[in-house]
Amino acid sequence: MPSGLHPDADHLHPTDDLPDHHSLAAQIRAIFETGFGQLLQDLFSRIDDELFKLADRADNSGLQTLYFDAMRQIRRDQAGMRSRCLREILEAEERFWNPADTPSAQPEDSGNPGLTLLENDVLEIELAVTHAAQKANLLFQDTLGPFELRLAALKGLQGPPLPPHPFTPEALAHAFAASLTGQPVDIRVTLLILKLFDRHVLCQMGTTYRQMNQLLADHGVLPDASLVFKAKTSTMPEQHRPSSAAHVREDDSAEQLSDLLHLLDLWKRQAGNDASQTDGQHFDPGEVVGALSLLQQSASALASGEWRPGAPIPRLKQSLVEQLTGFCPDGELRRLGRFEEDVIDMVSMIFDFILEDRNLPDPVKALIARLQIPVVKVAIIERSFLAKKTHPLRALLNALAQAGVGLEPDDRKDRIVLKKIEEVVYRILTEFDEDTRIFAELLEDFSAFIEGERKGVKAMEERTRQAAISQERLALAKRAAAVEITARIEKRPLPPALVSLLLNAWKDVLVIAHLRREKDSTDWDEALAIMDRLIDWADAHDAEPRRADAGTGEPEAIRAARERLENIAFDPGQLHAFFKDLELWHLSRGNLGPTPAPANATVEPCEIEDILIEGMEDAQPAAQSAPAIDESFVEQARNLCAGDWVEFCDGPALPFRAKLLLKSRFTSRYVFVNRRGMKLREIGLHELASGLAANTIRLIAGANEPLLDRALNAVVDTLACSTEQSDASATS
Structure with a gap:
């Protein structure tokens, strides 16, 4: 038999026994x-x-x-x-x-x-x-x-x-x-x-x-x-x-890919599918890519959304082998090469994860599912794809998924984004052959579209945020006013007319002063001081009911209170009624005989409580009546961060998704918005924790993590876990 060359030869030499x-x-x-x-x-x-x-x-x-x-x-x-x-x-x-x-x-x-x-x-x-x-x-x-x-x-x-x-x-x-x-x-x-x-x-x-x-x-x-x-x-x-070797080494992705495929190989061996069986002739990678292109053309002709939740997805490997076998002459038996088969298996597992991912709405899953063939082609043509996070196709898939996280297909504006995703998928299916430069072009175009849309979203989110912050500041101001008034009413008995003035008029002075504290802290202190002088004046009148400030005919405390109420444009009719009540009270204190009490002069304790609760509830819901909640759910609610997504399933309507826009550190209120930045729900910490415990509010974990990263990590975890379990069983 002709000898040929030894594998370790340093040079190529002709041999005498080679044919002409x-x-x-x-x-x-x-x-x-x-x-x-x-x-x-x-x-x-x-x-x-x-x-x-x-x-x-x-x-x-x-x-x-x-x-x-x-x-x-x-x-x-x-x-x-x-x-x-x-x-x-x-x-x-x-x-x-x-x-x-x-x-x-x-x-x-x-x-x-x-x-x-x-x-x-x-x-x-x-x-x-x-x-x-x-x-x-x-x-x-x-x-x-x-x-x-x-x-x-x-x-x-x-x-x-x-x-x-x-x-x-x-x-x-x-x-x-x-x-x-x-x-x-x-x-x-x-x-x-x-x-x-x-x-x-x-x-x-x-x-x-x-x-x-x-x-x-x-x-x-x-x-x-x-x-x-x-x-x-x-x-x-x-x-x-060869240029391919240099390409695979880029960003050390060759070693990562080798580790990934080695893990897959171990998993296959344990599953009884020995990937080392390489006997017989293989289809060349070019033939595989060509057959995939033909399958891709068939896929591009299908209507969007062909896949439905719960429906089995077509097995790509089987379709590909059937396509390739049709090219072979009669009697010729060939099979997929090991690398091509591993790539198909790995990509299939990735897409299985994507189709089971709760983060994506079903219409978005259906569109991304149609990109399985192009992804396999790229993984064969550019072997670094699976291990290279910066590859344009990976970035594009991540961008499509991220744009689809909060989409509501029934929303008119969300349908515009869904239509754009569909356009990108269609272009990949119809225009991508083997030139991977198209993905950088599509990524640039889609990113520009999303950025344009995001500007409007950011503006809406900022308006929603400012409105929520203003509402929170108002709630805090009401609470502060309620606390100050309650402390003074409970401290000593006051005339009903004065109590009515404090609860119905002066609380507005305190709320406005509290809101101005950041610009003028003296305003709040002065409003409290006037209230205290007014109360002191009332106490003093128990002994000397008719004494007034010299030259004015009106006590200083009453005059200061009147000016503050007029400065905030308090309703003149109500203001007149309040001071009329005080005047009647004075008269009743000065006359020996009984004087008819004014209509609003007497305020029952239950009315005081109702008025004050208004300010307290806006700032902090009462927790004493809330059922006990497992602390783990409370901690889960506390750990929620701005930008995280949840799904609300607590109403008669269909479940909807919302993003946490704002979490108040003062009032423990959580503000959730839709994808366009419009407010959907505002709830407290305990209500959120209760919803998490009852599964009427569900966290969408990892929604902000790139799709392909999550998918690959899940596949690696599955393979590694299966391998470890098999090893443990073998040693036990």
């Missing part, structure tokens, strides 16, 4: 021409269909003409474009095997009237080509690496660095881009065609690459090439490593 490289080169060329040629032919049918659709949907005649003209131009020259593309690749292949015998290729005049590309257009095309090639390198790295080593060994290369072979994704992409040169089409059409080439040719090259690689392996060319490839990629200089 010319024969194998011809077979490789034939496989390539068949596979690539068929994909290229199918591509032009897709280009024609896509340009027709764009022309049909164009919103102006100029754009429609542009697409129709491009369609006709491509139809006329598609045979020449295919020929030029293949010829450039195969001439490069000839130079690869016989560099000394092949003259340098000269650019050929296509004979078509061309347009001079602007510098920006050239850059756009180069970026599109580079991105497509990098993605294909990542998708097919497990096949392309060994294939490159085997070609070098077959050619008789003495050592690194390895020359680029003619079938690299870069070579194919540049050859196709060169075949477009000279086509008088708009840059938008050129970029569209390159995108279609990326999607329907480069990303479908997995079968062709695998067949070429397998041909060399079957003929004994470097049988252990996969091992050599792994050894060399781990020791080669940074600049020579």
